[in-house]
Amino acid sequence: MEVVVEGNCYVSGRLERCCVGIENGRISKIAKTLDGDKVYNFGSKLVIPGAIDAHVHFRDPGMTNKEDFGTGSMAAICGGVTCVFDMPNTRPPTTTLSALRDKKRIAECKSLVDFGLFAGVRPGTDIASLSKEAVGFKLYMASTTGGLLVTSLDQVRAELQAVAASGKVLAVHAEDESLRAREAEESLEDHMRNRSADCEASAIRKLGEKAKACRLHICHVSAKNSLPLLAKIPNLTAEVTPHHLLLDTASRLGTLGKVNPPLRRRDDRQGLFQGLKDGKLDIVASDHAPHTLEEKEESFDYAPTGMPGVETMLPLMLHHVKERHLDLGTVVRGLCERPGEIYGVNKGRIAPGYDADLSVIDISAASVIKGSKLHSKCAWSAFEGMHGVFPKAVLLRGEVIVEDGYLVGERKGRDSVGRQE
Ligand code: NCD
Ligand code: ZN
Ligand code: ZN
Ligand code: ZN
Numbered sequence: 001m002e003v004v005v006e007g008n009c010y011v012s013g014r015l016e017r018c019c020v021g022i023e024n025g026r027i028s029k030i031a032k033t034l035d036g037d038k039v040y041n042f043g044s045k046l047v048i049p050g051a052i053d054a055h056v057h058f059r060d061p062g063m064t065n066k067e068d069f070g071t072g073s074m075a076a077i078c079g080g081v082t083c084v085f086d087m088p089n090t091r092p093p094t095t096t097l098s099a100l101r102d103k104k105r106i107a108e109c110k111s112l113v114d115f116g117l118f119a120g121v122r123p124g125t126d127i128a129s130l131s132k133e134a135v136g137f138k139l140y141m142a143s144t145t146g147g148l149l150v151t152s153l154d155q156v157r158a159e160l161q162a163v164a165a166s167g168k169v170l171a172v173h174a175e176d177e178s179l180r181a182r183e184a185e186e187s188l189e190d191h192m193r194n195r196s197a198d199c200e201a202s203a204i205r206k207l208g209e210k211a212k213a214c215r216l217h218i219c220h221v222s223a224k225n226s227l228p229l230l231a232k233i234p235n236l237t238a239e240v241t242p243h244h245l246l247l248d249t250a251s252r253l254g255t256l257g258k259v260n261p262p263l264r265r266r267d268d269r270q271g272l273f274q275g276l277k278d279g280k281l282d283i284v285a286s287d288h289a290p291h292t293l294e295e296k297e298e299s300f301d302y303a304p305t306g307m308p309g310v311e312t313m314l315p316l317m318l319h320h321v322k323e324r325h326l327d328l329g330t331v332v333r334g335l336c337e338r339p340g341e342i343y344g345v346n347k348g349r350i351a352p353g354y355d356a357d358l359s360v361i362d363i364s365a366a367s368v369i370k371g372s373k374l375h376s377k378c379a380w381s382a383f384e385g386m387h388g389v390f391p392k393a394v395l396l397r398g399e400v401i402v403e404d405g406y407l408v409g410e411r412k413g414r415d416s417v418g419r420q421e
Contacts, residue, residue: 001029003398004036005358007047010332011350015046022356025397029352040400042360045392048332049348050082050357051314052339055171055219055239055285057145057306058084060106062091067290067377069110072310073413075288075375076113077402079311080391082357083347083416084113085135085339088120089146095120097129104133104415111413112401114355116343118171120148123155127162135343135417136217137163141203142175142195144260145289145306151177153210164213169237169343171217174203175261186300188249192262197223200261208233217342220244220287222261224271227280237282237342240272242313245284247382255296255303256382259289277330282342284334286313290378308376312369314359315388322363322389345416355416356398359391 001021008015011030021029021036058072069086076084086107088094094103100117107115116135119125127137139156140148150156163170179202181194200223207216208229218230218238230238247257248266257263275281289306296303314335320326340348347355369388371381393403401409 001034001036002038003356004034004039005042005047005395006039007042007045007360009047009350010049010328013329015328020047020350020356020358022398025356027350027352027354027356030350042393046361046363047350048328048359048361049336049350050359050394050396051080051335052083052085052345052348053081053286053288053310053313054085054283054339054343055087056084056288056310057087057089057290059090059290060110061103066292069107071375071377072288073110073112074407075308075311077394077396078375078390078405080314080359080394081310082113082394082396083115083345084310085116085118085343088118088138089140089148093120093146093148094118095122095125095148097126097133100130100133108414110411112411113396113413114347114416115413116345116415116417121156121159121163121170122148122150123159125159127159127166131166131168133417134168136169136171138171138173140173142173142177142180142199142260144173145304149177153206160211160214168215169217170211170214171219172203172207173220173260174207174218175199176202176206184301188253188257188263190300191258192249192264195260195262197225197264197268200226201229204229204233219285220261221272221281222264222268224268224275227271227275231280238280239283239285240276240281241285241287242309242316243307243382245269245272245276246316246386251382253382255298255300256307256380258300258303258305259287259307260305276334277326279333282334282338284313284317285339286310288376290376292378293380296380307382308374308378308380311374311376312381312383312388315369315390316383316386318361318363318389319366319387322366346419347416356395358395360393361389361391363389365389
């Protein structure tokens, strides 16, 4: 073997002391003992698959004062995320093949992690040309950062048919723009009232009627009452963010907690947590949406929505494993296996044939989250002061890229779309 990683590895749904053999960046063999040209022995530390964050906004191109593919991917890999799927609400928006290819060139130059790029759906989007190179399609049913709003599904009937024919996933920001209230906002409670749980429920119902031919994926589910609606639509998958699981309107966050869909109350949070355990929510994704502190210091009404989260997602979830609120299996399923399956990339499992993306974890070593120590350009966190279990080392395709928060490997992120063979 070229490379052998030894440790307490998460293989076929359980932990076992074994060796992972790697050739050409892929896992080729798993056995009790293996010889290798290069051997990393992590002893009793856990070795889990690299996480896939299926929802990030790295702001590149066009808003690189907030983030870029270099800083965003550094944050990702320091948090055990070895693959990210970037959203299309950049400047220019990723709605044409040339914009998609420009973004791909940027990411190939700057990214430390592998990536996929979403294409945005608007009236007139040429779905067929984009479908070979995009990881999936994204539809915004309510206004949020960027100008990709589609207010009625009838406006994009032809485009949705083409998405269905392409076989790619249609990821949706599901809030019903027509049900949004527009009262002045001064607090997280006000923001929640303006974008009620009914907004989310109504959008999900409309999708079930008018887009059911697509492989639907509901992004950032925020209300517990949405869970029974999701179950009614066949072949649908759903996502939840760490902030909707762990924060609510009682968290004293002010504008830092202003996000779409909004943070809600404790019982929603608990309902979502149960939904994740039950597998009603398929994946956890961060919706990493950085804005500068200066922008967040605007008055509540004017402050932009969104918060960073790619670096803290896996550490926060692992802390819940440490505290025995979650099984390791639930975390690996939601952050690694299911996103890989849903979007069809060769990642997210420690098994022969998969990319050798691995995180090394000491589950007893939690640390306190400090925004200023994280790697996102925005340098703040709504999870400030909470505990996280950060990975000791992270490998991308068989190479150690970070160790103890330091960059030790090279920048070799590449597009993971179309590499299935
Ligand atoms: C996101 C952003 O800033 O790009 N904001 C947010 O509040 N979540 C956009 C989005 O995912 O809706
Ligand atoms: Zn969204
Ligand atoms: Zn988003
Ligand atoms: Zn703790």
